[in-house]
Amino acid sequence: MSHDGHHSVVIPAPGPEFQSHTVAHHFDTPVQEFQSAKLGFWLFLATEILLFGGLFAAYFYYHQMYHETFHLGGQQLDWWLGALNTSVLLLSSWTMAMGVRSAQTSQKGKLLMYCGLTVLGAVIFLVIKFFEYKAKNEHGLIEFAHLFDGYNGATGQLSWFTDHDGVMAGVPHGHLFFAIYLTMTAIHGLHVIIGAGLIVWIMKGAAKGRFHAGYYLPVDLVGLYWHLVDLIWIFLFPLLYLVS
Amino acid sequence: MFVNLFQDPVNAAQGVAESVPQNPHAPAQTIDAWGQLPKLASTFGDVDGLFYFTYAVCIFFFVLIFAALLYSVIKWHRKTYDQPAASNVTHNTPLEVVWTVIPLIIVMVMFAWGFKGSLDMTNVPHGARQYKATAKQWNWTFSYPNDPVQSYGELWLEVGKPASFLLESTDVLHAFYMPSMRVKRDVVPGRYQKVWFQPIEKGEYHLFCAEYCGDDHSKMYAKVHVVDAVEYAKRPWDQWDDNNPAKGGESRYKALCSSCHSLDGTPLTGPSWKGLFVKDASGAIVGGQRDVFVGGVKETITVDDAYIIESIKNPEAKKAAGHEKNAMTAFPNLPDREIHGIIEFMKTLAGK
Amino acid sequence: MTTNVPAVDTHVAEPTSGRKNFLNCSSGFMSWAGTLDHKRIGLMYLVGVSIAFLCGGLFALLVRLHLWSPEGALFANADYNQIFTLHGAFMVFLFVIPAIPGSLGNMVLPLMLGAKDVALPRLNLLSFYLWCSGAVMATLAIILGGFDTGWTFYAPYSIYTDKAVVSIGLGIFLLGFSSIFTGLNFIVTVHKLRAPGLTWFRMPLFVWALYATSILQVLATPVLGITVLLVAFERLYNIGIFDPRLGGDPVLFEHFFWFYSHPAVYIMVLPAFGIVSELVSVHSRKPLFGYKLIAFSSLAIAIISFLVWGHHMFTSGQSTYAMFAFSFLTFFVAIPTAIKEFSWVATIWKGSIALNSPMLYTLAFLIIFAIGGLTGVILGALNVDIHLHDTYFVVAHFHYVMMGSIALAFFAGLHHWWPKMFGVMYNETLAKIACGIIFIGFNTTFLPQFIMGSRGMPRRYATYVPEYAPYHHASTIGAVILGLGIALMVYYLVASLFSGKRAMQNQWGGVTLDWHTPTPPPLENFDHSPSVTTEVYDYSVLDLETTRTPAS
Numbered sequence A: 001m002s003h004d005g006h007h008s009v010v011i012p013a014p015g016p017e018f019q020s021h022t023v024a025h026h027f028d029t030p031v032q033e034f035q036s037a038k039l040g041f042w043l044f045l046a047t048e049i050l051l052f053g054g055l056f057a058a059y060f061y062y063h064q065m066y067h068e069t070f071h072l073g074g075q076q077l078d079w080w081l082g083a084l085n086t087s088v089l090l091l092s093s094w095t096m097a098m099g100v101r102s103a104q105t106s107q108k109g110k111l112l113m114y115c116g117l118t119v120l121g122a123v124i125f126l127v128i129k130f131f132e133y134k135a136k137n138e139h140g141l142i143e144f145a146h147l148f149d150g151y152n153g154a155t156g157q158l159s160w161f162t163d164h165d166g167v168m169a170g171v172p173h174g175h176l177f178f179a180i181y182l183t184m185t186a187i188h189g190l191h192v193i194i195g196a197g198l199i200v201w202i203m204k205g206a207a208k209g210r211f212h213a214g215y216y217l218p219v220d221l222v223g224l225y226w227h228l229v230d231l232i233w234i235f236l237f238p239l240l241y242l243v244s
Numbered sequence B: 001m002f003v004n005l006f007q008d009p010v011n012a013a014q015g016v017a018e019s020v021p022q023n024p025h026a027p028a029q030t031i032d033a034w035g036q037l038p039k040l041a042s043t044f045g046d047v048d049g050l051f052y053f054t055y056a057v058c059i060f061f062f063v064l065i066f067a068a069l070l071y072s073v074i075k076w077h078r079k080t081y082d083q084p085a086a087s088n089v090t091h092n093t094p095l096e097v098v099w100t101v102i103p104l105i106i107v108m109v110m111f112a113w114g115f116k117g118s119l120d121m122t123n124v125p126h127g128a129r130q131y132k133a134t135a136k137q138w139n140w141t142f143s144y145p146n147d148p149v150q151s152y153g154e155l156w157l158e159v160g161k162p163a164s165f166l167l168e169s170t171d172v173l174h175a176f177y178m179p180s181m182r183v184k185r186d187v188v189p190g191r192y193q194k195v196w197f198q199p200i201e202k203g204e205y206h207l208f209c210a211e212y213c214g215d216d217h218s219k220m221y222a223k224v225h226v227v228d229a230v231e232y233a234k235r236p237w238d239q240w241d242d243n244n245p246a247k248g249g250e251s252r253y254k255a256l257c258s259s260c261h262s263l264d265g266t267p268l269t270g271p272s273w274k275g276l277f278v279k280d281a282s283g284a285i286v287g288g289q290r291d292v293f294v295g296g297v298k299e300t301i302t303v304d305d306a307y308i309i310e311s312i313k314n315p316e317a318k319k320a321a322g323h324e325k326n327a328m329t330a331f332p333n334l335p336d337r338e339i340h341g342i343i344e345f346m347k348t349l350a351g352k
Numbered sequence C: 001m002t003t004n005v006p007a008v009d010t011h012v013a014e015p016t017s018g019r020k021n022f023l024n025c026s027s028g029f030m031s032w033a034g035t036l037d038h039k040r041i042g043l044m045y046l047v048g049v050s051i052a053f054l055c056g057g058l059f060a061l062l063v064r065l066h067l068w069s070p071e072g073a074l075f076a077n078a079d080y081n082q083i084f085t086l087h088g089a090f091m092v093f094l095f096v097i098p099a100i101p102g103s104l105g106n107m108v109l110p111l112m113l114g115a116k117d118v119a120l121p122r123l124n125l126l127s128f129y130l131w132c133s134g135a136v137m138a139t140l141a142i143i144l145g146g147f148d149t150g151w152t153f154y155a156p157y158s159i160y161t162d163k164a165v166v167s168i169g170l171g172i173f174l175l176g177f178s179s180i181f182t183g184l185n186f187i188v189t190v191h192k193l194r195a196p197g198l199t200w201f202r203m204p205l206f207v208w209a210l211y212a213t214s215i216l217q218v219l220a221t222p223v224l225g226i227t228v229l230l231v232a233f234e235r236l237y238n239i240g241i242f243d244p245r246l247g248g249d250p251v252l253f254e255h256f257f258w259f260y261s262h263p264a265v266y267i268m269v270l271p272a273f274g275i276v277s278e279l280v281s282v283h284s285r286k287p288l289f290g291y292k293l294i295a296f297s298s299l300a301i302a303i304i305s306f307l308v309w310g311h312h313m314f315t316s317g318q319s320t321y322a323m324f325a326f327s328f329l330t331f332f333v334a335i336p337t338a339i340k341e342f343s344w345v346a347t348i349w350k351g352s353i354a355l356n357s358p359m360l361y362t363l364a365f366l367i368i369f370a371i372g373g374l375t376g377v378i379l380g381a382l383n384v385d386i387h388l389h390d391t392y393f394v395v396a397h398f399h400y401v402m403m404g405s406i407a408l409a410f411f412a413g414l415h416h417w418w419p420k421m422f423g424v425m426y427n428e429t430l431a432k433i434a435c436g437i438i439f440i441g442f443n444t445t446f447l448p449q450f451i452m453g454s455r456g457m458p459r460r461y462a463t464y465v466p467e468y469a470p471y472h473h474a475s476t477i478g479a480v481i482l483g484l485g486i487a488l489m490v491y492y493l494v495a496s497l498f499s500g501k502r503a504m505q506n507q508w509g510g511v512t513l514d515w516h517t518p519t520p521p522p523l524e525n526f527d528h529s530p531s532v533t534t535e536v537y538d539y540s541v542l543d544l545e546t547t548r549t550p551a552s
């Protein structure tokens, strides 16, 4: 079918190593396209925050209700591993910001490098997280092998929470802290993985020269997403690791 | 399956009374003079007052809107295709203020009245009798002040005496609802809730479970007798007859066990009680054979009193084969004489 | 080049029979399944939500037939519980939430804004496929053993029951994101794609309503998402926050659920308000009374609705302060709604009222919604709600608003834009008859429920005390009448696609931009990018010629 009468707007490539960008047919100007996508993405970020908001609400509710449990639970986490991870993410936020900057200034090589560094940050974060989970597993605080084995109402035994060192003995419902810890960090970890995937996708586009001063919208949006992942961690860290 | 569709409701109701013995219906409620609510039998008259007030408001606005629409449609309906509107007015500030302020006033009255009424419902008067209602899927157990005997599926109260209930659930959410008393309160596992009212009229009343609680939610019914002081002093809830324990056992069966155990061999949530006890060649009643899982290992045992008692107090210890995936709620506090009565009742089933 | 709207548009006046429109511009499965065109996506939604409605309606009929006799006519109790749960879940999550924004909103919003499409067409298609996968998960849940929790999924029952709760939970999660993405898309579209001259206060009220709805969708739905996820986690690895055996609090679940689901009832009803605003104006050929107040009241409702969720939990044992606040704010929601209702009546007053089928449905809405809304206000009164909570009074209240108001507004909108979408007209006589049957059937079904509810008949009851039998009989008979009316409606609408008369370019004489494109609209909506120079709903510039020119 014809787009009769409508000429698509094309943003030219700034150099031979770049590609031009065609503005989607239903937009009149590149600015309109850029602003629409950006507004949409901010709204999406708001929904992400609200999604975590539900978890935070649950956290605060039970923190209030079982104060000692959360106090003691927080002590079982390695706060310095958490702090290390916080700095890794902060650093990766900076590299991501530099990546966006490089895209805006049509520096293809730097864009690739900064994105690569950000992905590296994500990997380091996940590796550290893995070792934290491993430690919890060994102490019987979160036994991943028995995660889905259920709860025995008659014996009151929760399959994944055996606490064989007895570190949570004496406080009510010790598993609650770890359940919330696991749920929050796992959902956050999932976001880290998705974010890293998106950055890899950006790198593929960048290698082909899709992003440059005239068109860097996807880089910008993925950058925003990565900052959100970082921001959520900034809240998780003190709540989980520093409660005590 | 469609048979019931064509049954006369009154006969059908009798059918219910037989097939669902734990659901003894009180006689139909009488309706109050205004014709909407069941006749008030407690002191919470504010509910009725506010209900009828808002009802009148509803009817007023409904008639107003209906009349305005009807009049418009008759008077100004389009007769020719090019007929313009009779008026193009889009604002009328006084009118708009009126139809904002009047509803505002009305709803504030409703708010204040409703709030006052609900405060009355939360402030338990001193000297109220302290009962306890325990809800579990799908029956009610009632405890009386300073009385060891509990009643199941039926409750006795004294007219004129404020009654306060501690509500407890051993499994999921339920709700304590007595339409005639205008009270309702959710029964939340892990929390103690309270509800109180003062019955002012003798009679029999419905107590429904109003919060969805699973399969037999609709059968979680109790009949409430409001009786005078003389009658109440006779402790009518204590109906145990030591001379006929099987009869008492049967009543406990109907109140507590029949939702999961049939008598005729039909498997429900739990195994049927048919065959627990059997008659041997000489006609003597002896324990039947049962396959059970003990710690996951299958064994065959001979039923005896000890097995039954264990099954009631600690059902997880030996799980009846075929039903090992289902859980039975334990009854650790069932008095010994009632357990004995249930066993006697089970023995009457032998050979049937 | 731009044409001034609504000046006489020669393109509209001269039918070029056989010109390409969005329906026939391309064909083949992929031209639909992979389309980015908002109108095609809207049509696919229309098919989807209609099927969901008919399934939900079928479950409703089973519910009603079962309740014919006090001990239940058709099913075992456990099966009945599944049927009413399926009914509620299908109607709410698959039908009433996506229905108007997904189908009519998608179809009409860009037209009304003078845009070529929604701002994010790919996201729009994704929303639709998320809806489909949610529907698949719901169906899968039925195959995997059904679910019997009620549409509210109250813990801890939803944690303990052995049914397929995880599957339906994930389904609702997907449906939630479908809804979020639609809302997000509409917000961006309204902000960024308005035609030149289309200022905020020249936007048709349907657009305003969808805008307010979208805000709610974006802000409330994520909480539902996390809530159903948490229930799924409870079942998968006993996280324990809603499970009293593990120290959790079931009442917290109720807070989570209603924090979404109360705003959700306005997600459902605001688009219906939008349709009604639009239709009372067009079919009375009169500018809307109190346009700005109606627009702002939508926003007011959207905001207040976040603060009243506790009115579903008056019997759950909240603190006195919480009850005070929730009840007080509940009454405040009624005020902007009252303003709307009165403004609609005032719009009709002294209009030029066309008694065609869309208008009949609209009038039915106005009458039924007054009852539905006012009975909601009764429920907001603290002590009265304690008596009426979880009885058929509540059931009747929400059917008056959800079936009697929203579904009827949806039907009204469907009849209104049907000629626009397909270029054909259905049989008006049958349409009027069906509307009458539906109105009578509806009231016969649900008026008795108010009565039995105030007499104490609890909801979600598979069996009941025989004294309520007469009301149940009336209700069941009403439901069958209602079903026949709906069957008739489905019949003549579908038949019109095959043998309907050619509709007019501007069938009802509307002046908003949706009536200023050819009928049915071409692929990119407008032959010339429109601009707006007149106020909204100004019928003095209506070109009656377009109401008598056949569609192309």
Ligand code: HEA
Residues within 6 Å of the ligand: B057, B061, B062, B065, B102, B103, B106, B107, C152, C265, C266, C268, C269, C311, C312, C330, C331, C333, C334, C335, C337, C338, C339, C341, C369, C370, C371, C372, C373, C374, C375, C376, C377, C379, C380, C381, C385, C388, C389, C390, C394, C397, C398, C401, C402, C406
């Ligand atoms: C789209 C659906 C929808 C809509 C629009 C509404 C609108 C309203 N609802 Fe309703 N409601 C539901 C869907 C809806 N509701 C559902 C699904 C449930 C049950 C959920 C479940 O438990 O399964 C429910 C339950 C429910 C309850 C809880 C009952 C209980 O379980 O105990 C309450 C209590 O306050 C309530 C109140 C209201 C109020 C005050 C409004 C107001 O917004 C109404 C405002 C409208 C008017 C006021 C009418 C028009 C105005 C006039 C005619 C002018 C005159 C006005 C005055 C004098 C005030 N609703």
Ligand code: HEA
Residues within 6 Å of the ligand: C053, C054, C055, C056, C057, C058, C060, C061, C063, C064, C084, C085, C087, C088, C089, C091, C092, C095, C096, C149, C150, C151, C152, C395, C399, C402, C403, C407, C445, C458, C459, C460, C461, C462, C475, C479, C480, C482, C483, C484, C486, C487
């Ligand atoms: C949009 C929402 C919506 C809609 C439109 C409806 C529509 C209907 N509902 Fe529904 N209902 C709910 C939402 C809705 N409901 C919810 C949320 C609940 C609570 C669930 C819970 O407690 O968890 C509920 C609960 C509910 C109950 C209470 C169950 C209980 O508590 O035990 C009843 C009982 O009468 C009922 C009846 C009906 C009827 C008769 C219709 C009718 O209007 C349906 C009309 C449609 C048809 C009749 C089908 C269409 C026609 C055909 C398929 C053609 C063939 C038919 C014939 C030829 C006859 N509904």
Ligand code: CUA
Residues within 6 Å of the ligand: B135, B136, B137, B138, B173, B174, B175, B209, B210, B211, B212, B213, B214, B217, B218, B220
């Ligand atoms: Cu117990 Cu419903």
Ligand SMILES: [Cu+2]
Residues within 6 Å of the ligand: C261, C262, C265, C308, C309, C311, C312
């Ligand atoms: Cu609500």
